[in-house]
Amino acid sequence: MDLESNFEISRTAEFIQSRNFTRVALQFPDELLKYSTKVVISLRNKLGSVVSLFVMADTTYGSCCVDEVGASHIDADCVIHYGHTCLSPTSALPAFCVFGKAAISISSCVEKLSSYFQTNDKPILVLCGLEYAHAISQIKGALVEAMPNAKMEVHFADVLCPIINPLEDHRKPYGIRGHLGSCSGNTLDAATGTRYSIGGLIWDLPGGRKMEDFLLLWIGPDNSAFFNVVLTLNGCEIVRYDATEDRLLTDVSQQKRILKRRYYLVERAKDANMVGILVGTLGVAGYLHMIHQMEELIVAAGKKAYTLVMGKPNPAKLANFPECDVFIYVSCAQTALLDSKEFLAPVITPFEAMLAFNRRSKWTGTYIMEFQDLFNSFPLELSKQPEEARFSFLKGGYVEDFELQENGDEDDEGNLALANVTEKALQLRDKNPDSIVKGIAKSGSEFFVTRSYRGLEMHANSSLPEPYLTGRSGRASSYKDEKSDHETW
Numbered sequence: 001m002d003l004e005s006n007f008e009i010s011r012t013a014e015f016i017q018s019r020n021f022t023r024v025a026l027q028f029p030d031e032l033l034k035y036s037t038k039v040v041i042s043l044r045n046k047l048g049s050v051v052s053l054f055v056m057a058d059t060t061y062g063s064c065c066v067d068e069v070g071a072s073h074i075d076a077d078c079v080i081h082y083g084h085t086c087l088s089p090t091s092a093l094p095a096f097c098v099f100g101k102a103a104i105s106i107s108s109c110v111e112k113l114s115s116y117f118q119t120n121d122k123p124i125l126v127l128c129g130l131e132y133a134h135a136i137s138q139i140k141g142a143l144v145e146a147m148p149n150a151k152m153e154v155h156f157a158d159v160l161c162p163i164i165n166p167l168e169d170h171r172k173p174y175g176i177r178g179h180l181g182s183c184s185g186n187t188l189d190a191a192t193g194t195r196y197s198i199g200g201l202i203w204d205l206p207g208g209r210k211m212e213d214f215l216l217l218w219i220g221p222d223n224s225a226f227f228n229v230v231l232t233l234n235g236c237e238i239v240r241y242d243a244t245e246d247r248l249l250t251d252v253s254q255q256k257r258i259l260k261r262r263y264y265l266v267e268r269a270k271d272a273n274m275v276g277i278l279v280g281t282l283g284v285a286g287y288l289h290m291i292h293q294m295e296e297l298i299v300a301a302g303k304k305a306y307t308l309v310m311g312k313p314n315p316a317k318l319a320n321f322p323e324c325d326v327f328i329y330v331s332c333a334q335t336a337l338l339d340s341k342e343f344l345a346p347v348i349t350p351f352e353a354m355l356a357f358n359r360r361s362k363w364t365g366t367y368i369m370e371f372q373d374l375f376n377s378f379p380l381e382l383s384k385q386p387e388e389a390r391f392s393f394l395k396g397g398y399v400e401d402f403e404l405q406e407n408g409d410e411d412d413e414g415n416l417a418l419a420n421v422t423e424k425a426l427q428l429r430d431k432n433p434d435s436i437v438k439g440i441a442k443s444g445s446e447f448f449v450t451r452s453y454r455g456l457e458m459h460a461n462s463s464l465p466e467p468y469l470t471g472r473s474g475r476a477s478s479y480k481d482e483k484s485d486h487e488t489w
Contacts, residue, residue, distance in 0.1 A: 003035070003038055003039070003042060004042065005101065006100055006101050007035070007039050007042070007082065007098055007100075008098050009039070009042045009043060009046065010046070012043065012080055012096060012098065013043060013046040013047055015080075015096045015163065016043075016047060016051060016078070016080075017047065019077075019078070019094070021051065021077040021078045022050065022051055022052060022077060023051075023052050023054070023074065023075060023076045023077050024051055024052070024053055024054070024076060024077065024078055024079075024080060025054050025056050025067075025070065025071040025074060025076035025078070025079045025080070026039065026040065026043075026053060026054065026055050026056065026079075026080050026082070027056045027059065027063075027066065027067050027070070027071075027079055027080065027081045027082060028055065028056070028057060028082050028083065029059075029063040029082065029083040029084065030057075030063070031083070032082050032083050032100075033057055036055045036057075039082075040053050040055065054074045054076065056070045056071065056079075060282065060311060061280055061281050061282070061283075061311065061312060061331065061335070062086075062280070062281070062312070062331065062332060062334070062335035063083065063084070064084050064085050064086040064224070064332065064334050064335060065085075065086060065088055065281055065283055065284060065331075065332050065335070066079050066081050066085075066088075066090050066093065066095045066164065066283050067079065067283065068090060068091060068092055068093050068282065068283035069282045069283065071093055072092075072093075076093065077093075077094075078093055078094045078095060078096065079093055079094075079095040079096075080095070080096050080098065081095055081096070081097045081098065082098045082100065083098075083099075083100060084099075084100075084129075084130070084131065084223070084225070085097045085099065085130065085200065086199060086200070086225070086332045086333060086334040086335075087130075087160055087162075087164065087199070087200035088281075088283075088284040088285070088332045088333070089164060089165075089166070089284070089285040089286075090164050090165075090166050090283055090284070090285060091166060091282075091283055091284070091285050091287070092166050092283075093166065093283075094163070094164065094165050094166060095163075095164040096162060096163055096164075097130075097162040097163075097164065098162070099130040099131050099133055099134075099159075099162065100131045101131065101134045101135075102129070102131040102132055102243065103243070104132055104135050104219075104243040105243070105246060106135060106138050106139060106142055107142070108246050109139060109219070109241060109243065109246075110139060110142040110143055110146050111146070112241065112246075112247070112248045113139075113143065113217065113241065113248070114143060114146045114147050116239070116248055116250075117143075117147070117152055117154070118147070120152075120215055122213065122214060122215040122237070123152075123153035123154070123155070123209075123213060123214050123215070124152065124153065124154045124155065124214065124215050124216075124217060125154075125155045125156075125157065125203065125214045125215070125216050125217070126139075126140075126154065126155065126156045126157065126217045126219065127157050127201055127216060127217065127218050127219070127229060128157070128201070128218070128219040128220055129218075129219065129220025129221065129223070129225055129226075130159060130199075130200050130225075131220070132219050132220055132243065133159040136156060136159075136219075139219075140156050155203060155205075155214075156203075157201040157202060157203040158201070158202050158203065159200060159201060159202075160197070160200050160201070160202055166285070194207075194209075196211070198228065198229060198232055198233075198333075199225045199228055199229065199333065199334065211233055211235065211236055212235045212236055214236060215236070215237050215238075215239070216229070216233060216236045216237065216238045216239070217238075217239055217240075217241065218238060218239070218240045218241070219240075219241045219243065220240070220241075220242075220243070221242065221243075221244065222240070222242070224334040224335065224337065225334055226240065227258065227334075227337055228333050228334050228337075228369060230252065230256060230258070230259075231258065231259060231262070231337070231367045231369070232367050232368070232369060234256065234259055234365065234367060235365060238252050239252070240252060258337075259367070262337075262348075262349075262352060262367075263363065265326075265340070265346045265347075265348050265352060266348065266352050266355050266356045266363070267356075268326060268346050269325075269326045269346065269348050269352065269353065269356035269357070270356045270357075271325070272303060272324075272325035272326040272356075273303055273304065273325055274303065274304045274305075274306065274323050274324050274325055275298050275303055275304065275305050275306070275324065275325065275326055275327070275328060275353075275357075276305075276306050276307075276308050276318075276321055276324035276326070276327040276328070276345075277291060277294050277295065277298075277305060277306065277307045277308065277327075277328050277330060278308055278310070278313055278318075278327050278328065278329045278330065278331075278347070279291065279307065279308065279309045279310075279330055280313070280329050280330055280331025280332075280335060280336065281330065281331050281332055281335075284331070284332050284371065285371070286371035286372060286375070287330055287371070289371075289375070290330050290350055290371050290374070290375075291307065291330055293350075293375075294328055294330065294350060294353060295307070297353065297354065297357050297358065298353075298357060300357075301357040301358070303357070306321070306324065308321065308327075313327075313329065313338065313347070315342045315343050315344070318343055318344065318345065318347075319343075319344055322344060322345075324345055325345055326345055326346050326347075326348060327340075327343075327345055327346070327347045327348070328347075328348055328349070328350060328353045329347050329348070329349060330350060333369035333370050336349045336350075336369060337349065349369065350371075350374060351367065351368045351369065351374060354374070
């Protein structure tokens, strides 16, 4: 591996020196951590001893996001992010992303693409994983040479500038940072068409064209970035070129089945009484505003909300909160899609929560992952929602979401409030005393009242203490009540 080229040592040093940073955090994913010492030595040779370098190994949340929490522990001025990234805007610290340069056979890729393009009559849009951005210009030139007389319309997405500056207004779109190589303002002209951006890629469509008119070609692995493209652009025909296995995959129906499962999770969330909000990032711009918006949305829907901070979620962690019927994962676009099949409760995205808890929202097929796009597309309306019954596809009948709210039969006497809550909660207990049933508990306190934990067995009929027994004494090799080997013989 060419260390200078793959880790962009010169360009990284130029970024640090141009902004006069003196404390720099180097964030490595697990698969690149073995190169960290060599990278530090190479940067030290160019920067000298004026700049302090700190290696961050284990990220607080997803490795694709800039770990501002870890960087704040060492009072860093900026973060150099290595490896796969979602290029989400940061909240406080500037960052420079080094995508890396994954190996790809240009000739083999062009050969497979050109043969497939000749059988296709749609215009083509080429997207790629950021680790293959270094080869896109070569692939583009080789395709033109391989098909000089072909009358095909092929568009290539540009890559956003790897420099990330903190976003001041988290509720507005973060705009364009320029494409890779320029990093200076808006270098694309979208006056005559529509501009799209996803996962660090940006492209313009000609006027009068829609995304559904294009065939999408993804160059890269079957990872979270590809899933984000499949869900967001679910109305397009998609093919994928796997550079590692050197083959073109035209059947992505398995990935598109994810959309059906996500719709099922939305229906599950509609029947939830208690909702947990999982904080999956502390660095992506707008995360705090999104958490507040989720809380307001849940309360307006007549449900109970709990905010949980636990780092990277897993089934064992979430099993500690059995009272929650569903969890909302507030995270970046590429880590928000958790496969919750092994979890006790489903985990959904903020977009899915807006569909589930706002009766006025209808799913038109559009899928939104970015915070800024959600703020603009789904402005929160706290007006009172209709209280008529809705049809639950899972329960097979009409249900009342607002039946959990206090009705007109409330007892005005404050001293009976706790007794009333406990009485209602006790009515949720199952006939089997050893079982735990959620019933229709509307808060964590009511749910815990119904739980039955049995530790040491207690004899309720006797108040006298049990007699104690004297245990063995001595060493484990020869207790005093055991016969020695000499006595045995």
